[in-house]
Amino acid sequence: xxxxxxxxxxxxxxxxxxxxxxxxxxxxxxxxxxxxxxxxxxxxxxxxxxxxxxxxxxxxxxxxxxxxxxxxxxxxxxxxxxxxxxxxxxxxxxxxxxxxxxxxxxxxxxxxxxxxxxxxxxxxxxxxxxxxxxxxxxxxxxxxxxxxxxxxxxxxxxxxxxxxxxxxxxxxxxxxxxxxxxxxxxxxxxxxxxxxxxxxxxxxxxxxxxxxxxxxxxxxxxxxxxxxxxxxxxxxxxxxxxxxxxxxxxxxxxxxxxxxxxxxxxxxxxxxxxxxxxxxxxxxxxxxxxxxxxxxxxxxxxxxxxxxxxxxxxxxxxxxxxxxxxxxxxxxxxxxxxxxxxxxxxxxxxxxxxxxx
Amino acid sequence: xxxxxxxxxxxxxxxxxxxxxxxxxxxxxxxxxxxxxxxxxxxxxxxxxxxxxxxxxxxxxxxxxxxxxxxxxxxxxxxxxxxxxxxxxxxxxxxxxxxxxxxxxxxxxxxxxxxxxxxxxxxxxxxxxxxxxxxxxxxxxxxxxxxxxxxxxxxxxxxxxxxxxxxxxxxxxxxxxxxxxxxxxxxxxxxxxxxxxxxxxxxxxxxxxxxxxxxxxxxxxxxxxxxxxxxxxxxxxxxxxxxxxxxxxxxxxxxxxxxxxxxxxxxxxxxxxxxxxxxxxxxxxxxxxxxxxxxxxxxxxxxxxxxxxxxxxxxxxxxxxxxxxx
Numbered sequence: 001x002x003x004x005x006x007x008x009x010x011x012x013x014x015x016x017x018x019x020x021x022x023x024x025x026x027x028x029x030x031x032x033x034x035x036x037x038x039x040x041x042x043x044x045x046x047x048x049x050x051x052x053x054x055x056x057x058x059x060x061x062x063x064x065x066x067x068x069x070x071x072x073x074x075x076x077x078x079x080x081x082x083x084x085x086x087x088x089x090x091x092x093x094x095x096x097x098x099x100x101x102x103x104x105x106x107x108x109x110x111x112x113x114x115x116x117x118x119x120x121x122x123x124x125x126x127x128x129x130x131x132x133x134x135x136x137x138x139x140x141x142x143x144x145x146x147x148x149x150x151x152x153x154x155x156x157x158x159x160x161x162x163x164x165x166x167x168x169x170x171x172x173x174x175x176x177x178x179x180x181x182x183x184x185x186x187x188x189x190x191x192x193x194x195x196x197x198x199x200x201x202x203x204x205x206x207x208x209x210x211x212x213x214x215x216x217x218x219x220x221x222x223x224x225x226x227x228x229x230x231x232x233x234x235x236x237x238x239x240x241x242x243x244x245x246x247x248x249x250x251x252x253x254x255x256x257x258x259x260x261x262x263x264x265x266x267x268x269x270x271x272x273x274x275x276x277x278x279x280x281x282x283x284x285x286x287x288x289x290x291x292x293x294x295x296x297x298x299x300x301x302x303x304x305x306x307x308x309x310x311x312x313x314x315x316x317x318x319x320x321x322x323x324x325x326x327x328x329x330x331x332x333x334x335x336x337x338x339x340x341x342x343x344x345x346x347x348x349x350x351x352x353x354x355x356x357x
Numbered sequence: 358x359x360x361x362x363x364x365x366x367x368x369x370x371x372x373x374x375x376x377x378x379x380x381x382x383x384x385x386x387x388x389x390x391x392x393x394x395x396x397x398x399x400x401x402x403x404x405x406x407x408x409x410x411x412x413x414x415x416x417x418x419x420x421x422x423x424x425x426x427x428x429x430x431x432x433x434x435x436x437x438x439x440x441x442x443x444x445x446x447x448x449x450x451x452x453x454x455x456x457x458x459x460x461x462x463x464x465x466x467x468x469x470x471x472x473x474x475x476x477x478x479x480x481x482x483x484x485x486x487x488x489x490x491x492x493x494x495x496x497x498x499x500x501x502x503x504x505x506x507x508x509x510x511x512x513x514x515x516x517x518x519x520x521x522x523x524x525x526x527x528x529x530x531x532x533x534x535x536x537x538x539x540x541x542x543x544x545x546x547x548x549x550x551x552x553x554x555x556x557x558x559x560x561x562x563x564x565x566x567x568x569x570x571x572x573x574x575x576x577x578x579x580x581x582x583x584x585x586x587x588x589x590x591x592x593x594x595x596x597x598x599x600x601x602x603x604x605x606x607x608x609x610x611x612x613x614x615x616x617x618x619x620x621x622x623x624x625x626x627x628x629x630x631x632x633x634x635x636x637x638x639x640x641x642x643x644x645x646x647x648x649x650x651x652x653x654x655x656x657x658x659x660x661x662x663x664x665x666x667x668x669x670x671x672x673x674x675x676x677x678x679x680x681x682x683x
Binding site for chain 2: 119128129140141143145148176177336
């Protein structure tokens with residue numbers, strides 16, 4: 001019997017992490033989510049116009065997970081970002097025009113047309129692009145954390161993965177490895193209830209958090225539609241990692257509101273399940289929270305600002321050239337090894353930490 | 358540069374790894390039982406005492422984990438050297454090597470400087486899971502370099518070259534050479550380029566081989582064994598990149614060619630070499646390209662069965678004799 005997971009009945013604005021998040025931080029979180037949503041809406045239009053080759057994947061309804069988690073990561077931390085996590089790229093500083101060019105396979109996209117949709121990571125911003133085999137990046141993230149630990153550096157690595165990924169061997173190998181070596185790594189499980197059409201009750205018999213604990217990995221379940229709750233869980237996990245407390249698995253409970261990809265009408269999802277989650281849209285939740293502040297944020301103005309950015313980025317991306325076919329054979333091998341660079345880390349807490357040093 | 362000394366193939370691999378770890382603190386070894394125990398074949402014997410547990414890392418029994426975490430460590434500035442306990446077990450890390458490491462630079466311009474050591478090959482009743490030569494799996498996957506030295510000198514120089522290479526390097530070390538083959542090796546560190554070498558010059562026929570089969574070829578084709586024929590042996594050393602010029606030049610010198618693999622015949626390294634010669638060396642041939650390789654069966658355990666499958670001196674000599682008479 002299918003048991004459809006319903007959203008947690010958290011009161012809007014109930015999580016109070018305002019002590020750690022300034023007003024500007026909270027606006028920044030909303031901005032990252034809005035950027036993701038409006039960029040993906042635009043990319044979907046471009047896809048329907050035939051301007052995005054291949055298939056199109058988005059993270060509609062899951063914006064809080066990648067925005068909140070990436071916001072808790074420092075410039076020198078490293079991330080492996082997945083296909084429903086566009087907001088993490090936005091937080092790290094990838095320009096919108098490069099993201100849209102990426103979808104369209106243009107020369108100016110992050111991979112220059114070498115890979116499609118959200119299969120990218122800007123190496124100069126400390127991010128490794130995902131591969132389609134899930135959850136391979138859990139091991140890569142563990143390896144980055146292993147290097148930090150070997151060198152005695154106060155840094156952490158983070159990766160996202162999904163509920164379907166918990167079935168594969170790399171999930172087991174990564175949790176076990178990270179626990180044995182007490183690595184400073186954060187695994188963010190985006191539990192969006194479906195792996196393509198397969199619901200979680202056909203995916204696993206034991207709760208992922210319970211499994212994490214069995215490996216010796218700290219586990220915490222959070223409301224994945226509350227960006228501030230995701231931020232706070234990730235911030236605490238990072239603090240634990242840097243203090244030598246080892247890995248954490250954060251289960252961000254959310255819902256995939258669109259199909260697996262653009263072609264998928266997701267008729268397998270009960271209408272009432274979608275309706276219940278629609279009431280808890282993560283973007284609207286944060287908008288309501290910011291409107292309710294003593295000094296309310298002009299959410300409509302912010303939305304218009306982000307929309308204008310997306311419009312401008314669309315023009316830039318559409319004007320960009322396609323890659324030169326003559327370059328298709330280049331770059332299989334590297335001539336030199338340049339490690340990942342640092343990303344943007346807009347959380348005000350890092351500036352405060354820096355000031356204390 | 359320190360003085361030259363005589364070492365086994367195994368000692369040369371150890372020496373190369375040790376010297377490079379002394380020279381570059383980014384280099385570390387990871388694998389199953391490589392630490393206190395010194396590795397299943399003792400390549401890292403004594404390393405634990407010299408370099409400590411962090412740089413000679415005993416890992417969980419998890420080959421995907423070994424390769425995957427090495428990728429992560431490499432992209433943040435380390436130079437991991439992974440040991441697969443037997444080459445056969447790399448199958449469990451195949452996805453991380455082929456899909457994550459091999460495609461990384463092409464997709465996103467991010468270099469993955471890892472070296473994966475694969476103790477390969479048969480001849481010891483290792484059976485179907487401790488005898489394989491999996492090099493062709495990785496030749497077929499873009500973005501991986503694949504090398505297979507046959508001498509102690511090359512084993513050391515190519516390992517150091519591989520560790521310093523900014524790309525993933527699959528390093529095949531043939532178990533049958535470990536203690537059987539000895540040679541002069543220079544001290545300190547040095548690099549051996551990823552290209553072919555003429556193991557013995559000749560003019561009537563060339564045998565193109567790599568790894569342990571180089572020694573089989575040399576033994577099979579002495580002038581005494583083949584009525585005074587002058588047989589060249591070309592040691593490929595590197596399979597990716599493949600030294601096409603050296604292969605074509607050897608064919609041009611000799612006009613007759615036997616391509617020798619220990620691996621299963623279909624789509625083997627030797628198949629690629631044969632295709633290259635057919636495409637670009639046809640005019641230089643004075644006879645059909647002859648291939649000697651293992652038939653397409655798992656490597657069996659019992660000695661008579663194993664010997665029936667693996668190419669040996671007699672089979673190679675017979676193939677040469679027939680081709681010389683063509």
